[in-house]
Amino acid sequence: MTVTEETTPVSHYERIGGASSVKAAVELFYDKVLADPALAGYFADVDMVGQRRHLALMLTVVLGGPNEYTGRGLAEAHQPLNIPVAHYAKVGEHLIVTLTELGVPADILADVRTVLADVQDQVVAAGTRPGV
Numbered sequence: 246m247t248v249t250e251e252t253t254p255v256s257h258y259e260r261i262g263g264a265s266s267v268k269a270a271v272e273l274f275y276d277k278v279l280a281d282p283a284l285a286g287y288f289a290d291v292d293m294v295g296q297r298r299h300l301a302l303m304l305t306v307v308l309g310g311p312n313e314y315t316g317r318g319l320a321e322a323h324q325p326l327n328i329p330v331a332h333y334a335k336v337g338e339h340l341i342v343t344l345t346e347l348g349v350p351a352d353i354l355a356d357v358r359t360v361l362a363d364v365q366d367q368v369v370a371a372g373t374r375p376g377v
């Protein structure tokens with residue numbers, strides 16, 4: 246059987262416009278995060294050029310695009326930062342607002358919310374999890 250364009254599902258990544266759209270989203274997202282006084286401090290000593298590139302590559306994978314992510318795992322990168330749930334929620338909202346402003350369709354937003362819920366335990370400090 247030949248796989249045609251009709252039978253191949255189009256990824257979220259392709260639907261939103263590929264690499265240039267992801268790059269635009271990451272720029273807008275970090276502008277919001279860095280303008281948020283509750284969050285800016287986390288990034289004070291971080292190389293934001295590399296950071297934006299890593300998040301763009303990771304967002305690409307989350308949206309079903311090509312996997313070229315070479316950074317650390319989420320737990321490895323975030324556990325040393327001791328991030329409380331409230332700050333995780335703020336970052337998640339900045340991402341959703343960014344994607345909404347860029348016109349990302351509702352079904353893709355819903356999937357991004359699902360991923361945010363799925364990875365929360367890797368990012369949030371282990372000691373702040375209820376029952377831990």
Ligand code: HEM
Pocket residue numbers: 284287288291296299300303316317318319322323326328332333334336337361364368
């Ligand atoms: C789903 C949520 C998140 C995703 C997908 C994400 C993604 C990433 C990625 C891909 C990196 C780069 C890792 C590397 O370079 O090896 C990173 C680093 C970082 N993230 Fe996040 N992040 C999330 C949530 C957060 C939150 C909630 C905060 C702070 C409130 C945060 C603060 C940071 C900081 C400060 C770094 C740099 C760490 C360092 O260079 O040592 N992230 N994140």
